[in-house]
Amino acid sequence: MSVHIDIAGLRPERTAVVLSPLAELGMALHALSEPAHHPGLQGWVTGVTARLDPHLADRMCEADFLWRSTFSDLFLPCAGLPGRIALPGATLGEELDLLDKLSDEQFVDAALEFTCAVGYGECGPTALTDPQVRRRALELAAARGPQQVRFSERLLADPPRIRAWLRQFLQDCDEAFFAEAWSRLSHQLAADARHKTELLRRKGLAEALAAVSPAVTLEEAAGRITVDKLGEGRTATGDGGLLLVPTSLGWPHLMVLHRHDWQPVLHYPVGTHGLAAPASVEQLALRMTALSHPVRMRICRHLARSAYTTGELAQAHGVTAPEISRHLAVLKKAGLITTRRRGRYVMHQLDVTVVARLGSEFLEGILR
Template sequence: MSVHIDITGLRPERVAVVPSPLAELGMALHALSEPAHHPGLQGWVTGVTARLDPHLADRMCEADFLWRTTFSDLFLPCAGLPDRGTLPGGTLAEELDLLDKLSDEQFVDAALEFTCTPGYGSGGPTALSDPEVRRRTLDLAAARGPQQLRFSERLLADPPAIRAWLRQFLRDCDEAFLAEAWSRLRHQLAADARHKTDLLRHKGMAEALAAVSSAITLDEEAARITVDKLGRDDGTATGESGGLLLVPTSLGWPHLMVLYRHGWQPVLHYPVGSPELAAPPNLERLALRMTALSHPVRMRMCRYLARSAYTTSELAQTHGMTAPEISRHLAVLKKAGLVTTRRRGRYVLHQLDVAVVARLGSEFLEGILR
């Protein structure tokens, strides 16, 4: 349940931390389309939506699969340029120029990436070059609905026209709401980028990545970065000539995005500015906890353990089971971190950690949205 990035041969000077106005626009569009993913932005979303031009709001629906379901790689075009070390532009106009430098195949493949293509990061034939992939792409688009099918057909028939449409749409979004938001956020993002860059230079990559997110770890011996995140497959290697880009986002919290498309520079797009209430468990621990609670006997035990502390013998008598059977169920709950124990004289008392169980709902949501 993790995404891996191979950093074999990666030189320290090829690691950069840079904010991106185009990436922040992508996250703004996502927040406007899926406000439930961003409870901390409800005020901003409400304000933008209230003053949004109806025509622009309609246009936001034409290709919302580029930002509603996930975060399209089109919002980080610098990663797709041949040198695999290009940095984001300082302005939206500069980044739109980088978007224009992607080849038609890159543009189409990225635009259809998650919803209409069979794979991601494989580097195989694309819908523009292979008739069979094209047929499969349109079949998948049709399954998503007539709107996505129409967009996909237009994209495959005339990529330059869709490029022009997207460029104008993004410029209109900038004028409508991003420019004002970016004027406030860019200083915070730039400060975070400077902080992470200082950590890279003076403390090393492991400490810098740990500061980016507790979900990111570095195995220096294996030359591999692991991101505790639900993903389809492993990230691609950077190679000696490649780079690694870290892009901070404010509007994107709590999403931790990983770009690992074949032939592109890997990117970690990480949230800043919204501190977590508590460090969430990794996905393996989360799955362990949910599995522990799914057993009907353990659920009945939790009903009692949530109200008071019980000994093993008391639980066995209450549930009509043997003490060893109860002990085995308690062991599962303890391993998942759901039950605490304390000694009272010669008795060992077990009790449910209600605070941990109460967090499971939000932790599950954060885990799958990460």
């Protein structure tokens, strides 16, 4: 399983390694919402959380579906601009100006990417224009609780108001904690960008991609980039460009923006962090046995990013709910997933802290 980027006709000068303060802010929000995904950032997360204004913390929860699972493409708005050759802004303010340039349809479609029924990377009707897609989006939002339903309803009813709300929220986050973090992290990211740019200039795209991640390869004969992920997708640069965007806060996530008609982006982590060893040989054997089934591996990919109901998993994997239940029972017996009730829905989620003990390679694979 992998994501493919068709680069036929891509001109060398249209591949750029660039920094994005807005994308890094998105990763910061993700790490604060899902600290178990980022064991190497526990100290930073604890420090920020301890001094966070309660009102800002409440607002952070209000729309956390934009960054909790991974993070929304809204944090890379330059990719959605016409021509597909735009670069991120040099400052957070410039990038928020780019976010304002997205159409309401683009904004709503990207904001609902984790709850809307239209498949990611596909061209189809949006929840803003199609009543059936709108109903399905709200049904899926209902499984996430009343807070997400309320936010989704406001988003669909008045996109400009939500856009203004999001911009103000991001500016407040910058003032509260991100500006300090960016002033520290941007130096490392700039050094990495210079290194990758030099590789591009001297040795070509294949060498630069190899330096991004071993999971990224260039198939020159086929004219495509392949990113090894537990997911499938396809996009093309067309007559646009390709962006490589480094992140200091993003490990182990290697993300590919492959939304239809947007500029492709590889958002890759700089540096890695150590993880703890397995608690016991018996537990390790039980958990690895539970994970040996390919369907359970794919289920883990979903549950690592967000909580899902049995019915949602069945629909996503094209199998029956009883079959999904049997796989969930195996994972639960091994202590790999947690279950909680939210209203009339039972939600399942991967215990990333436990999975981390299986080793960094497995964790990186399912969160990549």
